[in-house]
Amino acid sequence: MATAGDGVSGAYEGDLGTQIAIATFLGIGWYNAIELCVLVFVAFNAYRGLYFWSLLLSAVAGVVPYSVGFLLKFFELMESMWLSVVLLSAGWWVMVTGQSFVLYSRLHLVLRDQRILQRVLYMIIGNVFLLHLPTTILTFGSNSSAKDSFVPAYNIMEKIQMTGFCLQEFIISTLYIWETIKMLKLSPEKGNRRIMYQLLSINLIFILMDLGLLAAAYANLYVYETTLKSTIYSIKLKLEFAVLGKLIHLVNAHSWNPEFSTGPNGFPDFVDASRITSDLTHAPKSKKAPAKPSWMHAYDTPDAAMEVEDLPDRRPSNYTGQSETGGSWSAGTQADAICPNPSSTPGGSPQPLTREAKPEWPS
Template sequence: MAGETGPIADTVSLSISMVIAGLFAISVYNSLEIYISIYRTFRRRQGLYFWSAICANTGIPILSVSSLLRFFALAPAGPMSIVIDIGWWMMVTGQSLMVYSRLHLVIGDPRKLRWLLCMVIGMFLFVQVPVGILFIANNYYRGPNMETPITTVFDGTEKTQLVVLSLQEVILSGLYVYEWANMRKQIEITKGRKVQTMFHELVTLFVVVVALDISLIIIQFANLFEIQVTYKPLVYSIKLKVETFVLNNLVELVSSGGNGPELPRGLMTMDRAVHDDDPWRSRRTPSLGARGGNDSELPVPKKTVSI
């Protein structure tokens, strides 16, 4: 378990080392593409949606570069483990907050939104932080054989963390599909055939998230620590690409003008005052969970750039 407690340069073959470096390079390249797309797409560079996307994307190169330096003994394992934790927290929690930040477009119940936000915050405080502390301790307090009781505990809790985080991501992305399926026929009155296309994109997002999370869990439970650390930034960079593309299309559809009669206000219920009181929600984005129509006074975002 050299990878969990320190460098791996002397324990893996040259071919494995090249694969590790290559996967990290792809992750960083994807991150650069996402930065360009974010700054070309967002006209208003503020709010939870924008900053959580920036946070998640910044975590990818931080995690990749620090892991590479630690694996090949180019930097001390202890300090690098702290940087790795910071990158991991930014990447995972930032991505979950980004997906959460647009849920108000399809969920009209503010209580559900608050519970989902509590889930994301609780996952960070009670799952990610303890596992991160174990990882740091594992790199600072190594035994003569590179393994300690901390290593065993960390190995088990890390697997649990990955499963729980994957479940959280499946819940968040699945809610878009579930809620959109329930309201899409009503929204088609004002939004037309684009609603069906949006539904297909949300289903694709859900399938991609589930497939990538399952592949990551398989590698994790195969005890291929070096590979799964390499694979994680790549997985999250791919998910972030798909999520930003689909969610930007969702925002554009909600903000665009309808092509039919306005829906009755009673079709979908949500207290608009709650919208104004929610500090986590964009105040300039209309909500399909609240109304079937669109808000003509709201600015239309720039056309989404495919990433």
């Protein structure tokens, strides 16, 4: 278990080799944060959005004060210990939570389930109060005059905090890995697959880094754990900046747009698979139309009208063209009359055939 002399309370009083390692890890974190700050302002056209601000604040207001705070504390570069404790505590809040917000800000590009996205957001905000707040209180207590009462509680809370934040990042990274695997199955383009492989790789690296920090915490290597956090989180931010920024270009090019998620049965989530009764992967076989009656074939050719005209007229001689009700033709009926060839009637005079009075064909 870490003690006051191990750097939990006050300065570090160990060997020179460990002091060199402390300075090296904190210096790497500081350098990466400053470099990332410059890259962010050069790469972004518009300085707005959750991705921009979470990335910038995690580096400038997170990694930098965290590294400076532990440098002042471990090497006792100032008489007052409180400034270093304030810097490292504030930097830890922004560095860890900000890095989670960087991942969250691009998660919607690969995951469209709003319920899951909302729960991830609640998890990040909730862990601020459940993990950051009690650890900060114990950190100030461990560096006060009553440090002997706070150090044992701090050692326990530090492990709980590290476990909680590792689980938080495991969940977010697992969501990225799961959705990336589904994207790889659906996108055949080589350029897109390269971005997806990079996204898959960095999330696997994040998990390995978190496991390393967790192992150092449970091994009571407090000095190495706290200084490695600066290096590891700065590397995480640079990897996220390098890969997550490409996702927006991939989506804008419409190369991958997961508008609907796929269910376990292989169909989109809006499809009820229980109502599917046929094979949707093949077109249905065409069925022949029912055969027409033999008497309809006479009207299928352009010469059908001529055949009707050539038939003899069997209407009675006193036929006047009126209906049985005695009504006269309307203008519409006259317009629809069929006037056969005059030579086809017995008298040689044209007598129109209407649709109301149908001729009786010879049997």
